[in-house]
Amino acid sequence: MSETQPTEPAIEPSTETPNEPATEPRGELVIRTLAMPADANPAGDIFGGWVLSQMDIAGGITAGRRARGRVATVAVTAMTFHLPVYVGDVLCVYVEIEEVGRTSITVALESWVLRRRLGERVRVTEGRFVFVAIGEDGRPRQVPPEAGA
Numbered sequence: 001m002s003e004t005q006p007t008e009p010a011i012e013p014s015t016e017t018p019n020e021p022a023t024e025p026r027g028e029l030v031i032r033t034l035a036m037p038a039d040a041n042p043a044g045d046i047f048g049g050w051v052l053s054q055m056d057i058a059g060g061i062t063a064g065r066r067a068r069g070r071v072a073t074v075a076v077t078a079m080t081f082h083l084p085v086y087v088g089d090v091l092c093v094y095v096e097i098e099e100v101g102r103t104s105i106t107v108a109l110e111s112w113v114l115r116r117r118l119g120e121r122v123r124v125t126e127g128r129f130v131f132v133a134i135g136e137d138g139r140p141r142q143v144p145p146e147a148g149a
Helices: 046-066
Strands: 026-035 071-081 090-100 102-112 123-131
Touching: 026 046, 046 071, 046 090, 046 102, 046 123, 071 102, 090 123
Parallel strands: none
Antiparallel strands: 026 090, 071 123, 090 102, 102 123
């Protein structure tokens, strides 16, 4: 007597290519600014902290608009630097709201650059920031319902 072994379902090959570079930005363009020599390190690359601050500003603009008021950054839950930013690059920060909680707003951000101001567009960073709506007393407040909802 022979036992029949159960067969496992065939695994379909994935059509996704996770290592393939993104070709289009995700989200709304919120900031576009020129990387200047004052923002560079001695090697000529733009400081990562400068890029991070531009992303924080763009995320704060988007979260503040959604919260209809003041917000504060409470966490950077993910941050990846893919490529350097150079003097003369135009940094473009795109933002998409991912989640709205009772007092918090989580946004996904992507930074792309236009090389040599007009050339190719490349994604240089991506991250996820969490903001909290702040009331007049400086304490967290509830995020209002979305307009028209």
